[in-house]
Amino acid sequence: DTEVTQTPKHLVMGMTNKKSLKCEQHMGHRAMYWYKQKAKKPPELMFVYSYEKLSINESVPSRFSPECPNSSLLNLHLHALQPEDSALYLCASSRDGPPYNEQFFGPGTRLTVL
Amino acid sequence: AQSVTQLGSHVSVSEGALVLLRCNYSSSVPPYLFWYVQYPNQGLQLLLKYTSAATLVKGINGFEAEFKKSETSFHLTKPSAHMSDAAEYFCAVSEGLTGGGNKLTFGTGTQLKVEL
Numbered sequence: 345d346t347e348v349t350q351t352p353k354h355l356v357m358g359m360t361n362k363k364s365l366k367c368e369q370h371m372g373h374r375a376m377y378w379y380k381q382k383a384k385k386p387p388e389l390m391f392v393y394s395y396e397k398l399s400i401n402e403s404v405p406s407r408f409s410p411e412c413p414n415s416s417l418l419n420l421h422l423h424a425l426q427p428e429d430s431a432l433y434l435c436a437s438s439r440d441g442p443p444y445n446e447q448f449f450g451p452g453t454r455l456t457v458l
Numbered sequence: 459a460q461s462v463t464q465l466g467s468h469v470s471v472s473e474g475a476l477v478l479l480r481c482n483y484s485s486s487v488p489p490y491l492f493w494y495v496q497y498p499n500q501g502l503q504l505l506l507k508y509t510s511a512a513t514l515v516k517g518i519n520g521f522e523a524e525f526k527k528s529e530t531s532f533h534l535t536k537p538s539a540h541m542s543d544a545a546e547y548f549c550a551v552s553e554g555l556t557g558g559g560n561k562l563t564f565g566t567g568t569q570l571k572v573e574l
Contacts, residue, residue, distance in 0.1 A: 348501075375559035386548055386564035387502070394558020434501055443552035443560045444490045444509035449501035 348450035350435050356456045359425060365453045367418040367435030375399075376418040377447060378410060379434040387434055393418060394440050425457045460485040460551045462532075464565035472573050477521075477536040479568045481549030484530065490552040491532045492562070493523060497545045505547075508532060519543070544572045 348369045357363050367376065375394050379387035392399040393412040401410075407429075409421040418435055432454055436447040465480040483489050488510055494502040506517025513525045523534045534547065549565040 377559065384567075386567050387562075389561055389563075392555060392557070392559040392561070394555075397558070399555050399557030399559045400561070436502075438560060440558050442490075443554045444507065445560065446492060446504050446507055447560070447562060449494075449503070451501045452499075454499070 348435055348437055348448050350433075350450035350453050352453060353451070354454045354456075356458065357422065357425065358458050359427075361425075362421070362423045364422065365420040365433055365435075365455075367420075367437075367450055368416055369437040369448070370416055371437060371448065372415075373437035373448070374415055374440040375438045375445075376412060377436040377438075378418070378420055379436065381432040381434055381452070383431075391420075422455075425455075427457050430455055430457045459563070460487075460489060460553055461563060462491070462549045462551050462565040464547075464549050464568050466568055467566065468569045468571065470571040470573060471539045473541055474538050477534070477539045477543065477570065479534040479547050479549075479570065481523075481532045481534065481565060482530050483532060483549075483551055485551060491523075491525065492550045492552065493517065493521070493532075493534050494548045494550060494564075495545050496548065496567075502548065505534070539570075539572045541572050541574070544570055546570075 378390040381387040391410040396412045411419040432452045434452045435450040438447040439445040491508040493505040550562045
């Protein structure tokens, strides 16, 4: 199984809502990632988890709250988002270790904030 | 910090023609370089990667890339374009993180259009 799954595929939320994005992998990878991708732009790294611990937060606003409950799951909790947060949110996973380990990406969640 | 630059945000080729997508890197250490492809409304799929084992790297779907240290380049090529190759292509460089995991830094992307 070389698949990273993400739910939901699409999400529309108001600025006062609380929602969560979910990501799952069963490749035994111990590093997991959240990226944000705006239209016609490359993905931008948001968070990295290694062995269920937060490795890096790329100065992401606190209205985005990541969680890694176990080695297979990664969540992104959303609260009080702004319309400019509308984007494709991509999850990825990789073996931890040397930088030549490729990252496997999920299909993404298309988020629209009204 | 390491970075990559992709020259040409849009490339158009005829079906059956050579595909050449350009990527130059900036790194003070031997880089780990990747090419990913993204089809509309999908995630990213790995085409190939350079890990210093060989300068000519073959990937999926007939793509290959050559690492040239003297030119700091890692251009992506395919001898004969197919309509199904139309997509966004990203070059990326990877760095290890102190706390674990790796950071991928992407180029700005090249949109490949294939015409009949």
